[in-house]
Amino acid sequence: MKRMLSFIITVVVLTGVMVFTTPGLLDRVRLGLDLKGGFEILYHAEPMDTGGTLTRSSLQKTAESLEKRANALGTSEPEVTTEGTDRIRLKIAGVTDEAEVRKKMKEPAVLTFRSAKEGDAPGVFSKIELVGSDFVEGAAEVQRDSLNRPEISISIKDKKKFAEITERLLGKELAIYLDENLLSSPPTVRAVLTDGKASISGGYTLDEAREIADTINLGALPLKLTEKYSQSVGATLGKQSLDETVRAGIVGSVIILIFMLFMYRLPGVLASFALILHTWLLILVFVLADFTLTLPGIAAFILGIGMAVDANIITNERIREEMRSGKGIMSSVKAGNKTSFRTVMDANVTTIIVAAVMFAFGTGAVKGFALILIVEIVLSIVTNLYFAHWMLTVLVKAGALKKPKQFGVKESDISAL
Numbered sequence: 001m002k003r004m005l006s007f008i009i010t011v012v013v014l015t016g017v018m019v020f021t022t023p024g025l026l027d028r029v030r031l032g033l034d035l036k037g038g039f040e041i042l043y044h045a046e047p048m049d050t051g052g053t054l055t056r057s058s059l060q061k062t063a064e065s066l067e068k069r070a071n072a073l074g075t076s077e078p079e080v081t082t083e084g085t086d087r088i089r090l091k092i093a094g095v096t097d098e099a100e101v102r103k104k105m106k107e108p109a110v111l112t113f114r115s116a117k118e119g120d121a122p123g124v125f126s127k128i129e130l131v132g133s134d135f136v137e138g139a140a141e142v143q144r145d146s147l148n149r150p151e152i153s154i155s156i157k158d159k160k161k162f163a164e165i166t167e168r169l170l171g172k173e174l175a176i177y178l179d180e181n182l183l184s185s186p187p188t189v190r191a192v193l194t195d196g197k198a199s200i201s202g203g204y205t206l207d208e209a210r211e212i213a214d215t216i217n218l219g220a221l222p223l224k225l226t227e228k229y230s231q232s233v234g235a236t237l238g239k240q241s242l243d244e245t246v247r248a249g250i251v252g253s254v255i256i257l258i259f260m261l262f263m264y265r266l267p268g269v270l271a272s273f274a275l276i277l278h279t280w281l282l283i284l285v286f287v288l289a290d291f292t293l294t295l296p297g298i299a300a301f302i303l304g305i306g307m308a309v310d311a312n313i314i315t316n317e318r319i320r321e322e323m324r325s326g327k328g329i330m331s332s333v334k335a336g337n338k339t340s341f342r343t344v345m346d347a348n349v350t351t352i353i354v355a356a357v358m359f360a361f362g363t364g365a366v367k368g369f370a371l372i373l374i375v376e377i378v379l380s381i382v383t384n385l386y387f388a389h390w391m392l393t394v395l396v397k398a399g400a401l402k403k404p405k406q407f408g409v410k411e412s413d414i415s416a417l
Helices: 002-028 056-072 098-106 159-168 206-219 235-288 295-324 329-361 365-397
Strands: 038-047 076-083 087-093 111-115 127-131 141-144 150-155 175-178 197-200 223-233
Touching (some): 002 235, 002 365, 038 056, 038 098, 056 076, 056 087, 098 223, 127 159, 235 295, 235 365, 295 329, 295 365, 329 365
Antiparallel strands (some): 038 087, 038 223, 111 127, 141 150, 150 197
16 A cells, blocks of 8 residues: 555656646757757867967867857857867857858957057047057966955066056056957056066956956957858748657657557556656756757657667566566566666667767767767666666556556466466
């Protein structure tokens, strides 16, 4: 009685949670470019200066700069990723003016240190004193002054130029701009600096100081971006792809559930419930991990469900084989679960290894496919092996499954021991 009660409570609670939360979860799933519609560009990056070097750090910081620019355009959750050693892929949804996007994205971030010209209004700094290429690459870092306040340490390539600037602007403000945006309250030049090194302080918080240091480092290594590939996906086409894929997935899932019920009776019902739980958990992971759902992701989604179905079929067939050999219900379930567990785990582990290799060496959609497939397999192990086995064992021990025909086994097929 206790076993049956625990089974009923578990199923009812899980069903209630899935029914009430699924609509909200589906609304929160982030759709990719191929489903929502938008614009994608692949850039080749190279140093602005002839003979310059392209480092992993500079590529990553340039990608961060592109993301900030895309956000400034008012786009919805831009996705910017680096690929290989010299490529950056930009995906943005809700684009209305592709020409403007191309223009803004290709312009390198322009870092300038500016002073006020004679006649400038208060708070206006129109004279450019230093540009990003004047700074030593990666030299800006956050330190602490004698009062433990954050400050930014920087290094300039031309010491004489910097000495002349600091001498001329002694006691005056030297504003920091990225493009035409003033980064923070302008710091004041407090000493003539002849060694090419300086500290910028201005009552910054630690996060503000880090942001300024990152911006200076970015400005010291602007990269030239060349468009190698682009595609535009209309919202109508994206929605059509999503609708057709979802429709195909639903039809396939219904056919699978009917097959499981017809072939395996009550164990088939349990397997179907485990599959539904598996799907719900995957949607939950998408929301919590902020994954982006794309067409390759849906393909991995459906492939994972197919593998989960295979796991249930293997388990139920092993149990039926044990029954046909003449074993009792409990013995058949135990033996079938044990032998099928090894087979299914071997298949899942090898698939995870292949997916991990795809994720490590693939790019773009291949990485997304591999990652979702790995998540699918892990969830399948939890739901379609451990949880489904637990439900079946509980029902057998509670006496709800007593006859071979409840497993789809005919009495005439059972061999006498």
